Amino acid sequence: MAEQALHEYCERLSLQPKDLSTTMWYQFIAQISQQAILQNFPKNAPLTNTRKVNYLSMEFLIGRLLGNNLMSLGVYQDAESLLAKYGQNLVDVLEQERDPSLGNGGLGRLAACYLDSMASLAQPAVGYGLHYQYGLFKQGFGSTGEQRETGDGWNRDFYLQQHHRPELQQTVGFAGEVLHCGDDRYEWQPAWTICGEAFDLPVVGYKGVQQPLRLWQGYSETAFDLAQFNDGDYLLAESKVVDASKLTKVLYPNDNHQEGKELRLMQQYFHCACSIADILREHLAKGRSLQQLPEFEVIQLNDTHPAIAIPELMRVLLDQHQLHWEDAWAICSKTFAYTNHTLLPEALEQWDQPLLAKMLPRHLIIIDRINNELYQQVKAEFSEDEFSQAWQETAVLMNNKVRMANLCVVGSFAVNGVAQIHSDLVVSDLFPAYARLFKGRFHNVTNGITPRRWIRQSNPALSQLLDQHIQGDWTKDLELLRQIEPLAKDPQFQTAYRQIKQQNKQVLAQVIQETIGLKVNENAIFDVQIKRFHEYKRQHLNLLNIIATYQELKANPAQECVPRVFIFAGKAAPGYFMAKQIIQAINGVAKVINSDPDMQGKLQVAFLPDYRVSLAEKIIPAADVSEQISLAGKEASGTGNMKLALNGAITLGTLDGANVEIAEYAGEENVVIFGHTVDSVRQLRTEGYVSKRYYEQDETLRKAIDALADGTFSDGETERFEALVNDMLHHDYFCVLADFASYRQAQQEIAKRYQNQTAWVESTILNTARLGTFSSDRSIRDYQTRIWYKA
Numbered sequence: 001m002a003e004q005a006l007h008e009y010c011e012r013l014s015l016q017p018k019d020l021s022t023t024m025w026y027q028f029i030a031q032i033s034q035q036a037i038l039q040n041f042p043k044n045a046p047l048t049n050t051r052k053v054n055y056l057s058m059e060f061l062i063g064r065l066l067g068n069n070l071m072s073l074g075v076y077q078d079a080e081s082l083l084a085k086y087g088q089n090l091v092d093v094l095e096q097e098r099d100p101s102l103g104n105g106g107l108g109r110l111a112a113c114y115l116d117s118m119a120s121l122a123q124p125a126v127g128y129g130l131h132y133q134y135g136l137f138k139q140g141f142g143s144t145g146e147q148r149e150t151g152d153g154w155n156r157d158f159y160l161q162q163h164h165r166p167e168l169q170q171t172v173g174f175a176g177e178v179l180h181c182g183d184d185r186y187e188w189q190p191a192w193t194i195c196g197e198a199f200d201l202p203v204v205g206y207k208g209v210q211q212p213l214r215l216w217q218g219y220s221e222t223a224f225d226l227a228q229f230n231d232g233d234y235l236l237a238e239s240k241v242v243d244a245s246k247l248t249k250v251l252y253p254n255d256n257h258q259e260g261k262e263l264r265l266m267q268q269y270f271h272c273a274c275s276i277a278d279i280l281r282e283h284l285a286k287g288r289s290l291q292q293l294p295e296f297e298v299i300q301l302n303d304t305h306p307a308i309a310i311p312e313l314m315r316v317l318l319d320q321h322q323l324h325w326e327d328a329w330a331i332c333s334k335t336f337a338y339t340n341h342t343l344l345p346e347a348l349e350q351w352d353q354p355l356l357a358k359m360l361p362r363h364l365i366i367i368d369r370i371n372n373e374l375y376q377q378v379k380a381e382f383s384e385d386e387f388s389q390a391w392q393e394t395a396v397l398m399n400n401k402v403r404m405a406n407l408c409v410v411g412s413f414a415v416n417g418v419a420q421i422h423s424d425l426v427v428s429d430l431f432p433a434y435a436r437l438f439k440g441r442f443h444n445v446t447n448g449i450t451p452r453r454w455i456r457q458s459n460p461a462l463s464q465l466l467d468q469h470i471q472g473d474w475t476k477d478l479e480l481l482r483q484i485e486p487l488a489k490d491p492q493f494q495t496a497y498r499q500i501k502q503q504n505k506q507v508l509a510q511v512i513q514e515t516i517g518l519k520v521n522e523n524a525i526f527d528v529q530i531k532r533f534h535e536y537k538r539q540h541l542n543l544l545n546i547i548a549t550y551q552e553l554k555a556n557p558a559q560e561c562v563p564r565v566f567i568f569a570g571k572a573a574p575g576y577f578m579a580k581q582i583i584q585a586i587n588g589v590a591k592v593i594n595s596d597p598d599m600q601g602k603l604q605v606a607f608l609p610d611y612r613v614s615l616a617e618k619i620i621p622a623a624d625v626s627e628q629i630s631l632a633g634k635e636a637s638g639t640g641n642m643k644l645a646l647n648g649a650i651t652l653g654t655l656d657g658a659n660v661e662i663a664e665y666a667g668e669e670n671v672v673i674f675g676h677t678v679d680s681v682r683q684l685r686t687e688g689y690v691s692k693r694y695y696e697q698d699e700t701l702r703k704a705i706d707a708l709a710d711g712t713f714s715d716g717e718t719e720r721f722e723a724l725v726n727d728m729l730h731h732d733y734f735c736v737l738a739d740f741a742s743y744r745q746a747q748q749e750i751a752k753r754y755q756n757q758t759a760w761v762e763s764t765i766l767n768t769a770r771l772g773t774f775s776s777d778r779s780i781r782d783y784q785t786r787i788w789y790k791a
């Protein structure tokens with residue numbers, strides 16, 4: 001069949017198969033795979049009375065889809081053999097696909113893993129997101145190592161793994177007036193409307209069902225309004241066209257930091273309005289009543305970015321379906337569930353009330369009513385003495401701001417954090433009053449990652465080894481990895497496992513050479529920190545240890561050392577000055593160390609530009625050490641930590657996020673833990689943390705920081721890293737200096753362990769064997785039992 005299709009494809013191009021370019025091969029494979037999928041799309045889960053999950057997220061970092069789809073359809077080998085017949089390599093062909101980078105980091109990638117798991121487990125689900133024209137910016141480095149950003153036009157209009165659905169179009173209103181029509185009745189007359197067009201990216205479950213990731217794109221219903229323009233109302237006339245085309249143009253590149261921009265609020269509302277309308281359309285089309293909505297649908301909010309969906313559903317029920325407030329609220333508050341992904345205060349979204357009043361006047365009225373009803377509940381629950389504090393914490397409207405996390409907690413039947421320690425902190429530090437008010441509403445669901453992409457697809461050699469030694473399909477049931485635990489000490493298995501790591505390191509070494517022209521020592525420890533750049537993630541703690549190591553090796557050239565390659569990748573938000581300083585400093589240090597002949601084969605630093613899913617797929621299988629060194633209490637979970645550990649890297653981490661659970665499952669002797677804990681950080685702050693003291697008392701630390709300040713790593717310029725140095729010495733909110741000594745010791749422990757290769761390989765095998773629980777299939781099952789189908 002494929003042969004016939006190839007024949008036709010070539011005929012259309014008037015070419016022979018041998019004359020097809022790699023791009024043409026990609027297009028051909030993509031087209032037949034998409035045809036195969038669309039033949040019976042959506043391929044729904046068997047009809048049950050289970051709830052469908054509507055996963056609302058502003059970000060889906062899906063990465064390349066074609067390889068994944070071929071694998072899930074079970075035709076990967078067929079495609080491989082067909083291509084081989086014509087002297088083509090499938091891996092090269094798949095490389096032709098542009099990563100759709102429709103997300104920033106952890107939150108977006110998690111959404112993609114969850115879609116994969118839901119389809120694989122036949123959990124009915126639709127992902128709802130935005131069809132951005134520009135995904136996350138592409139990253140390059142300038143001549144002094146500074147981050148440079150360029151647009152990522154991923155060619156969305158020609159992306160082959162999608163399906164335009166014009167019949168699903170929606171219309172969304174903005175701004176305008178609200179008429180009060182007596183009693184509880186209101187009528188919103190928007191000033192203008194924008195249309196939403198749907199694009200479905202089929203999510204192909206592994207031997208499972210196929211269901212859509214539905215992405216909305218804004219376009220203008222009416223052309224430029226010339227009459228209005230001529231009447232002098234040109235601003236409004238223009239806004240119709242300009243806003244529509246701008247609306248879904250670009251993904252906001254902030255991670256863990258809110259900007260509060262009007263266009264972002266419009267994106268959020270557009271996303272929610274289109275999705276809510278689509279959910280209700282399907283629900284009603286099945287002949288079900290509005291009251292049955294919570295029985296058949298759950299709307300999972302991926303952080304607060306889609307929070308406005310709550311007042312939007314209320315608005316539709318009240319204004320369009322004429323329900324009473326109590327009836328509408330009864331439906332609404334049983335339909336939504338909210339996942340919190342961060343405790344950082346600067347990431348908790350708050351919208352200015354005046355902005356909401358202007359852009360979404362009806363929604364503000366609804367939010368105000370929600371706030372008033374809540375006020376009564378808080379009054380009833382708390383004593384007079386407690387009230388003021390409790391209201392301070394729980395109010396949705398406070399100081400002229402709308403607090404979106406609060407709106408989510410009030411409007412949802414379940415709230416969850418993403419790792420045990422994080423979920424505990426959500427209750428104890430963020431929402432203690434809510435936890436008392438809404439008993440049983442707070443849960444934990446520890447994050448997970450899909451083994452299809454992060455082992456099967458990215459690490460084929462390891463997958464083959466696992467296939468040989470495991471009974472049953474570990475790709476569908478990752479707990480089966482336990483079967484290799486008894487082999488951890490087996491010399492033959494150890495050799496095979498080690499050889500795979502070595503091969504993967506060779507492949508990565510080649511990538512490094514091709515991208516940055518650095519030839520790395522393949523026998524060195526590959527020490528990896530790959531993630532967004534943020535002060536709380538403390539890439540600069542890693543950097544200080546690199547500098548200290550460099551200085552030590554320079555001072556004692558004869559000293560025995562375990563060779564290291566430090567590998568970094570990650571982007572900083574374009575407006576995040578300090579994160580960009582850290583990137584530039586790493587590049588500055590890399591340049592000096594890599595060109596120092598004394599460091600040859602001993603110490604190298606590789607900063608790979610433009611971190612993205614497809615690059616992660618190459619780095620992770622080759623890592624020996626996984627750096628998870630955030631300040632305790634700041635990283636909600638982390639998911640890179642899971643991917644790296646499962647692929648046989650040893651975690652070097654703080655007791656933060658999912659590291660805590662990784663250590664429990666892997667066994668403490670198979671990870672290296674260091675640094676302050678949540679409690680000891682608290683104590684440090686109570687005592688009054690002064691970072692300068694550590695600088696003064698620790699010579700190694702002082703010399704490392706001084707070298708950043710004195711121009712050693714900045715072509716003699718002393719100002720280049722001034723801001724970073726000053727911050728470390730005078731603020732250091734994330735306690736880098738307080739953890740330096742302990743981190744350095746942990747790094748030495750790593751070196752010591754690596755020298756005993758037998759014990760090291762045993763440890764890495766045990767990491768693979770024992771971490772099956774971090775499959776996103778387990779996470780989805782936890783959502784099912786703890787939240788979606790909780791009795």
Ligand code: 26W
Pocket residue numbers: 104105106107108110254255256257258259303341342347348349418447635636637638639657
């Ligand atoms: C409004 C600006 C903004 C943008 C993105 C605020 C917050 C975010 C995200 C919630 C940040 C994020 O991606 N958080 C990460 O979520 C992952 C998935 O749960 C966790 O593994 C990470 O620890 C967490 O940082």
